[in-house]
Amino acid sequence: MEAEPDVVVPSMTSDGGRTLSVVQQFVAGRLRREQQAGLIADGVDVDVVAEMMVRISASFLVIPSHVIDLDDDEQIRAVARRFLVPMLEPPPAAHS
Numbered sequence: 001m002e003a004e005p006d007v008v009v010p011s012m013t014s015d016g017g018r019t020l021s022v023v024q025q026f027v028a029g030r031l032r033r034e035q036q037a038g039l040i041a042d043g044v045d046v047d048v049v050a051e052m053m054v055r056i057s058a059s060f061l062v063i064p065s066h067v068i069d070l071d072d073d074e075q076i077r078a079v080a081r082r083f084l085v086p087m088l089e090p091p092p093a094a095h096s
Contacts, residue, residue, distance in 0.1 A: 024054045031088075043090035053084055 028050035034040045060070060069075050 020054055020058060023058075024050045027054055040088050041090035044088055049087045052087060056084070 024047075028047050031040060031044075031046035031050055035042065035044065035046055040046065060068075064070075068079055
């Protein structure tokens with residue numbers, strides 16, 4: 001991003017979502033492997049979680065944050081634990 005923003009941003013936004021789709025499929029595959037290993041609950045829709053994680057990450061790549069310091073590893077970890085990790089929890093059971 002820093003080296004060639006004029007190449008990266010258009011490739012992410014003008015290809016009909018193909019770039020994000022490839023990354024989403026990669027992340028979903030990794031999450032699926034973790035799910036098969038029993039580290040992520042069966043009830044988690046890894047395709048949706050991967051989609052959300054990729055879209056959130058892409059927005060940070062494309063649009064600088066004035067709230068979250070992307071150069072602060074500890075802050076990034078805290079944000080990931082607070083907002084991304086909960087997506088890996090199974091959905092609450094529906095009450096009938």
